[in-house]
Amino acid sequence: MADEESQPQIRTTSEAWESLFRTQVAVMRRMQQLPEFKKLAMREYDVLFNLSHCPTGWTRLNELNEALLISQPSLSRMVERLEAKGLVQRRTAERDQRGIEIALTEEGRALQQEIGRVHVRHLHEMLAPALSEEEFRQLQFLTDKLRTGIKDR
Template identity: 30%
Template sequence: MPSDAPNLDPVELGAYFALIETGSLLRHAVEQQLQDAGGLSYVQFQLLATLGDAPAGSLRMTDLADGLVYSRSGLTYQAQTLEKRGLITRAPSPDDERTVQVALTTEGREVLTRVFPGHIAVVRELLLAPLSRPDVETLGGTLGRVRDHMRQTPPRSAAPRRR
């Protein structure tokens, strides 16, 4: 690294590494629980949960990709897998046939119902248990500001396509 490159001070570096390690440890445990309880990858769970929260359980594929910060092609693959399992449907949008509309099926809701209790238990045990309520509020506020700052730059899936 060039000597004139900006450095992180020890507090900044410690915060960064704590965030990265915490995220990795939590994601590993969550992924294991999702696989065991529902045969889902983390991204597949995010896709189903996002649809479950959407009005009428349906969203445009592009909106899903932007919300999940996942590539269009990667999300298409995950959606194909979930569609083969009968957990979602995909169809041209009634408003714009160039757009694909994704909808959660009854089977998809059933899988979410099955995986959510264990998912919540893992999050509570690993992330929330060592924190007080004020700590959780501070963490949520802090990470929310960081997320909002990072979201000011559109996700890669929202960038114009190269032709």
């Protein structure tokens, strides 16, 4: 009987996930067409964005990888490309000589901020017509709650 009662909940969970996923796909497709990503690929910008939020400025490669939807080998190659462009720098981890830490260079920070300023305006233009300010707050609350619930398991 408990299995029968859970079927509507399972369906609701599945439908909510499908809606969230399809919305994310639609938004990401539109974002890829934005002019700011002509200077730097969206995934590369995501690396710079995440590095810009590191409290000490430096983070281990594996910690950065947890925030991104990219494999560790792909991230390593991307960091090499960003380093060759002068946007990030690497060093041996202070606490563990086997680890690698990375940080933005001044040029990388400047590019992240330049793209970021344009990007938030374009995001607003794309998304603001769909929801009210209160609905955006609710959406943020719900997605934060969902992400926290997943991390806690």
